[in-house]
Amino acid sequence: MTLEMTALIAGSLLLALGALGVLLVNEAMRLVIALGGFLLGVALLFVYFAAPFLAVAQVFVYVGGVLVLFLFALMVLRRGSGDITLLATRHDVGAAVTATAVFGLLVIALVPESGGLWPVPPDVAGSVAADLLGPRIVPFELAGLLLLVALVAVLVIVNGGDAE
Amino acid sequence: MIVVVLASAVFSVGLYVVLVRRDLVAILAGVELMLGAANVLLVALASVAGSFTALVESAGALVIVLAAAEAAVGLALVIAAVRRSGRSRTDEFTEVSG
Numbered sequence: 360m361t362l363e364m365t366a367l368i369a370g371s372l373l374l375a376l377g378a379l380g381v382l383l384v385n386e387a388m389r390l391v392i393a394l395g396g397f398l399l400g401v402a403l404l405f406v407y408f409a410a411p412f413l414a415v416a417q418v419f420v421y422v423g424g425v426l427v428l429f430l431f432a433l434m435v436l437r438r439g440s441g442d443i444t445l446l447a448t449r450h451d452v453g454a455a456v457t458a459t460a461v462f463g464l465l466v467i468a469l470v471p472e473s474g475g476l477w478p479v480p481p482d483v484a485g486s487v488a489a490d491l492l493g494p495r496i497v498p499f500e501l502a503g504l505l506l507l508v509a510l511v512a513v514l515v516i517v518n519g520g521d522a523e
Numbered sequence: 524m525i526v527v528v529l530a531s532a533v534f535s536v537g538l539y540v541v542l543v544r545r546d547l548v549a550i551l552a553g554v555e556l557m558l559g560a561a562n563v564l565l566v567a568l569a570s571v572a573g574s575f576t577a578l579v580e581s582a583g584a585l586v587i588v589l590a591a592a593e594a595a596v597g598l599a600l601v602i603a604a605v606r607r608s609g610r611s612r613t614d615e616f617t618e619v620s621g
Contacts, residue, residue: 367526371525371526371529374529374530374533374563375529375532375533378532378533378536378537378556378560379536381536381537381540381549381552381553381556382536382539382540387546387548390548390549390552391552394552394555394556397533397555397556397559398555398559401559401562401563404526404563404566404567405563405566405583408566408567408570408575409570409575410566410575410580410583412580412584413562413566413580413583413584413587416584416587417587420587420588420591421555421559421587421590421591424591425555425590425591425594425595428594428595428598429548429551429552429594429598431598432548432598432601432602433548435602436548436601436602436605436611451542451543453542454539454542454543455539457538457539457542458535458536458538458539458542459535461534461535461538462531462532462534462535465531465534465535465564466527466528466531469527469531469564469568470524470527470528472568472571472572473524473526473527473567473568473571486577487577487580487581487584489577490576490577490578490580490581491577491581491584495578495581498581498585499581499585502585502588502589505588505589505592506588506591506592508592509591509592509595509596510595512596512599513595513596513599516596516599516600516602516603517599517602517603519603
């Protein structure tokens with residue numbers, strides 16, 4: 360079994376199990392762990408699709424950043440691992456029908472365009488750095504500006520809550 | 524096709540989580556599921572179509588950045604809401620102002 364196939368199988372399993380975990384668990388810490396598994400699965404699928412830059416960015420930004428943010432949020436909200444009541448779920452038929460309909464629409468729209476049963480990994484993409492710092496310099500800089508604005512917004516939101 | 528169907532299913536699971544979960548942190552986790560699945564779909568479909576270029580990888584990176592900003596602001600809003608009201612479930616917020 361090649362490295363790519365291993366990444367595909369492990370990534371698919373982590374993706375599915377992580378998503379089901381986020382849906383089904385009632386404990387906050389387990390939800391974060393399930394989310395981490397899902398995010399690692401996405402990174403492994405990026406490895407399969409020969410997108411190493413995206414895989415590394417996924418691990419650094421999501422697993423190393425966003426997941427830590429979730430843990431901080433749980434810590435600030437003072438939820439221990441034994442807290443099982445605050446994540447109560449009210450399963451709803453209307454929501455299930457809506458989600459199923461969206462799934463059906465996505466499958467109908469995308470599967471005819473998706474080729475064979477197993478996706479074929481592409482050749483290595485061109486230089487991402489040359490693309491980001493060349494023709495895509497404006498959106499790249501705007502993304503940096505957006506992160507700065509988000510950081511300021513976080514400080515304002517949290518400190519504003521303290522002031523009141 | 525396997526990955527496309529799987530990512531579509533995960534997107535739908537994320538939507539279902541957003542619709543049925545009452546806890547704000549769990550709802551944000553559902554949004555993260557949807558964003559991750561959308562990014563996988565972007566890369567997978569570009570790969571299948573034979574148009575996987577640096578542009579696609581750049582777009583995927585921008586989606587990751589946007590999702591990180593969304594998570595940071597969203598969690599800050601959750602913390603501020605819980606600090607102000609002591610509540611963290613959507614069905615406990617009954618006021619639209621004040």
